[in-house]
Amino acid sequence: MILPNTLHDFKNMKKIFLILFAAVLLNGCSSDVEVSPSAKDFYHVEIDGAFIPVLVRGNTSSKKILLYVQGGPGYPSIDWALIDYPEWKNNLEKDYAVAYYDQRGFGNKQGKAGLDKVTFTQYQKDLHRVAQFLRSHYPGTEVILLSHSFGASLSYRYLVNYKDELAVDAFISICGPWTHDGDNVAEARWGFRHDYLVRLCNRFIAADADVEKWQEAKAWAESNDPIQTDAQMLQWNRYVIPAAIETDGGITWKDYVHIGFASPYNVFADLQYELNDEVTSRVIAGEQALSMEEDFGQITLPTLLMAAEFDDQAPLEEIQFINANIGSSHLQFDYFDNAGHTVYLDKPAEFHQSVVQFVESLNN
């Protein structure tokens, strides 16, 4: 080892340091985009002070990008994609590209934007800007929203508020509820949930499964219509939760090591639970101030709605309301039996088939 012990050597070392730094900096600059059947492109989109990370992975040469809008709110998407939690890498991403982005306030949280910019309205703008970026950066490519749960709620509002300047070509709602815990939609929300419980009861009684318990639940449902009080809501939960299907994506210790040490994630920034809770509360508060009940007619994009048999967060009855009221003339409604809220994990083959069928139908 040669150690500099004179000022001259120190100056040389400084030069080497600067050259090394310049090399690293230049390495961070990518060339113009090229489409590929197995792309893995990473970007940051600056929107009102925040640098939103975007990962585009899969078949960009298909000229179709599914823009995944994460649920939660409060779940980052990029780490979710890096560990391939939904297991799309070897099926959906072979057919199309999937773009994942971290919603403002989650993930690495880079930039100068403050909490005042964490709003449901800003989330719609971020979604719009990311979609615009994809359209512009991958010329001639269709951008299709692929929205799960809260991501679908956000997308419904985006599709209405930005209807005159949409940057997306179609919409896939994966188990996306439109009601929430706000008072303005409570009647509709608990009406759907009441009907869901009755359907569950009938289903299990007909299947001769745990008949006594489901008969009791049915009797309770008949004498508790409408569901209005906290006590009734809790009881409803007790009845439906045992029937819910929640397939675990199977996160292993290798996934944690990968995210912690071999990914762009700064886990300290990502796991700031208190801040994440505050961000979640702000976004939910914004969502709860609105109702989509009268607005679905304004959504006219080609749309695929997915509903699952045992989804207690977006019951079939709630998705059927959207199906009946949406303004789209190009509409596909897919129902998955024996599946829950994470239908892409519960029924991966059927989910894949549903998406492909819808996307291919866009060209007809």
Added chain:
Amino acid sequence: MKHLFLLVLLTCCAFYCSFSQGGKPFFTATYEGGMITHPGAGVSAGTELFAHGKIHLDVGVKAAFYSHKNYRTAVYLLPFASLWLKNEDKLWYGVNYGFGIQRTFIPHSYTVNESGGAERLRFAGTISRLSGVGILLSGRTKYDGCRWVINPQLLQNPSGISKKEKYFVLGMGIIKSIQ
């Protein structure tokens, strides 16, 4: 800029005090691994400000960077103070604290103009204050006046949505005394 000026002034004062009392200067060269695997490097120069028995107080200034191609490259200047327990011919233990300034460069950055077009941003990133707290461990090498050092450090900067954003940097390298 005022912040940077203040840092430079304080660092100069510390160096002046140390040299006027015959303090021993040193410099370090380290690998600075952000989250251990986001590679970087750093150099620092410092001097001993105070010594009493085994307890030594050093001051110095570190210039360093770390980089991840899909996260950011951060360059920082961190004036620091290190409190050491120096056991002759054995391991040295210490803690360090620094307060400085950081510039981040966020790679592959774009903005979207009003007509919906994507525009590449060059040198996108932020400038922010930065503090760092860490522990130090140092041992002898076979080279005279030269010791290895390990310095895991938690950096914290107050910018962005993530106020007090923390970032782990593992420093590993050498300290060389200048006689």
